Amino acid sequence: MKLLLKPIVDTDSPLEGEGLVIEKPVSFLGDVDPEMGILVQPDSRMNGEPLSRRVLFAPEGRGSTVGSYVLYALKSNGKHPLAIVMHKAEPIVITGAVISGIPLLEGMPWNFYNEPRILSKVVVNPGGWVEIIE
């Protein structure tokens, strides 16, 4: 699958890694451990999955406004996702992505997030082209 999404924070060069798809909106404060770089969503099947070297797919952001700093801390700790792909990005995630330079794209259809799963290969290209191999 190849899609053109809207790059909010674009990447300079292609990024490649596994994809981590979560079904619920993400609050980086609370849902992510910035030191271990893992997902903490106890009611999700993806609970405990690492974000590092993966493209994180989450439908949208929610919750605490401290989330921007958690993204920044993930980057500082070297535990950040390669990129974040959302249905719709909101100010907290955008701010976090801008100050930490983590590529952020939006425009992924809602139903993509119905099933939490690991994608075997994702390539995020400059300009918003995303290739996904399930």
Add this chain to the structure above:
Amino acid sequence: MYLTKQEEAALTGEYGEAVRIAFEVIVKVGEALGAEKLIPINHAHISGISYNNIRDPGLRFIREIREKGGKFKVPTTINPIGLDLDDPSGIPGVTPEFIEKQKEIIDNLTAMGGKPVMTCTPYYADEIQPGWHLAWGESSAVGYANTYIGAWTNREGGPLALMAAISGETYYSGVHIPENRYPRTLFEVNYYENDQALSSILGEIIAKQTRVKQPLLKGINHIREPEVKSMCAAAGAAGNIEMCIIPGITKVPVDKDIIEEEIPVEKADIIRELERYEPTSRPDIVFLGCPHASIEELVDLARIAGEHPGRAVNNFWVAVSRTVYNKALSMGVIDLLKKKNIRVMRDTCIVVSPGWRETKATVATNSYKTMFYMKRIHGLDSYLAPINKLVSLSFR
């Protein structure tokens, strides 16, 4: 995005490096959200202040902005920190190193012009006028400002609020635009009683079901200020709601509504949630004041506690801002509560304070937000109940 000559100059660094960074971040975020211009703000409130939440990377970020010449252009308040600066006792993870780092964060923010009142209720510390444009972090305060005060603010990430304090401007998008404040989801609330635990459950239900913003809430016209505050806090924690529209309270022309969906909220929906979270035995800690309690809430708590012959035999805490603490002290309310073994904490809240995970303590509260984050961030068993229930479980 359209930028004035001054804004262009700021972006090129004419007013210094901190101002340049501030504008750069705001313009980037604004462009991502399709903003056509920037607008001046009257006030900023900065979240992301607790060392427990932002750790060394956040501290470094704030320090660097200050070192690059950051100065706040508008009145700016700051969120709660990880301890009560006058009495750090009782919080397990407060070490000398933690205090030092926490103080460094505060010192950097106050050096830039932040008001040293660490609270999630900036509206009790500074007078906020209806119609003001704000750049506020702290989701509960954002909900309160839009819903109750009639001021205008998006839910800003902590660093963006910091940048807006420096630039004195924010991007013109979201609920700064009148049309985006019109309701699009209608909730027919068929059961409501004034109680903060109950209104926070209502906030949770609204947040989890709102697909198109903003929610219009019918059937709760008799809601009071403390309950609006709790509801907005819950809605901000459980979802990404920046405002609710309550007829008679929220200044939005409801006749211009463009309702896309209607959702009933029944008594059973609310009772089910309340029962699900209810404590059945005495919790190790009762925590009230999320968001920070007002003077009226403290007086009310003193009255409820006074009606019980006993006193708390667990850690029974209520958090407030310094502004409210000083007022309560002069009114004798702090002493009244102390006699019931209720501790009034300043500057902090249990959610942003450190070291809880290892304690395995049980926590009960009248705030969905506290319950949610004590589970999520600290991994503690957390419960929700009205104050009189918490008193009867805790007093002997």
